[in-house]
Amino acid sequence: MTSLFNLIRYLKVKLVVNTLWRWSPKSYLRSISLFSATESDTVWQLIHAFYMIENPKHRAEIFTQILEEDFHAKQFEDLINITEHADNYKVPFEEKKFLYSKEDPVWKLLAYCYIGEKDAADKFKDIMACSHNPDLKRTLAKIIHDETSHVGQANSILYELGAKPSEIKIELWRIRLIRKYESLVRNTKRIFEVIVDALLAIIYFTMGLLVSFKAKSIILDRKNS
Numbered sequence: 001m002t003s004l005f006n007l008i009r010y011l012k013v014k015l016v017v018n019t020l021w022r023w024s025p026k027s028y029l030r031s032i033s034l035f036s037a038t039e040s041d042t043v044w045q046l047i048h049a050f051y052m053i054e055n056p057k058h059r060a061e062i063f064t065q066i067l068e069e070d071f072h073a074k075q076f077e078d079l080i081n082i083t084e085h086a087d088n089y090k091v092p093f094e095e096k097k098f099l100y101s102k103e104d105p106v107w108k109l110l111a112y113c114y115i116g117e118k119d120a121a122d123k124f125k126d127i128m129a130c131s132h133n134p135d136l137k138r139t140l141a142k143i144i145h146d147e148t149s150h151v152g153q154a155n156s157i158l159y160e161l162g163a164k165p166s167e168i169k170i171e172l173w174r175i176r177l178i179r180k181y182e183s184l185v186r187n188t189k190r191i192f193e194v195i196v197d198a199l200l201a202i203i204y205f206t207m208g209l210l211v212s213f214k215a216k217s218i219i220l221d222r223k224n225s
């Protein structure tokens with residue numbers, strides 16, 4: 001079942017990279033800015049986790065991860081800045097929200113980050129395999145290396161924080177379900193935006209042609225009268 005999900009994810013990424021990103025630079029920029037926003041959000045979430053964790057070893061590991069996630073966000077921003085057509089591009093504002101309240105055990109927040117890290121690493125590997133953009137591939141190679149080590153680190157911290165394996169399993173399952181739903185909503189919105197952009201382009205082009213024909217016929221009528 002997992003390999004089927006992986007195949008579906010790979011085909012979806014291939015479709016986006018080879019069609020959507022090629023036809024619509026805006027779509028590519030939006031995806032990269034979303035990656036940057038996600039990295040920044042991870043920094044924000046981990047800072048909260050950092051203050052809730054008491055074990056110095058875990059705090060040191062989380063602090064290192066915060067620095068690396070912040071660097072990832074910056075690397076994606078750099079990618080936007082060197083991209084053609086990015087001159088007037090404005091990174092959409094993504095409001096940050098608490099994933100868990102302060103009353104919840106901190107391992108739940110780390111579990112969410114763990115799933116996010118794993119999903120990101122898997123998706124970045126697929127993008128690397130499909131993309132022909134050397135700048136993007138170079139950036140992703142460095143980030144994948146870091147994310148893979150974060151996944152192993154988060155997994156071990158989860159168990160060391162004292163949560164029961166059954167609790168962790170249920171929470172991971174719940175988080176995966178929420179993330180699948182959010183991804184579905186996000187993808188549907190993006191597909192709708194691309195369709196609206198294409199329809200507007202067709203309408204503007206058709207109107208331009210009609211106005212041009214009308215103007216020519218008025219000029220010819222005036223010349224003949």
Ligand SMILES: [Fe+2]
Pocket residue numbers: 039042068069072143147
């Ligand atoms: Fe990251």
Ligand SMILES: [Fe+2]
Pocket residue numbers: 069117146147150
């Ligand atoms: Fe990470």
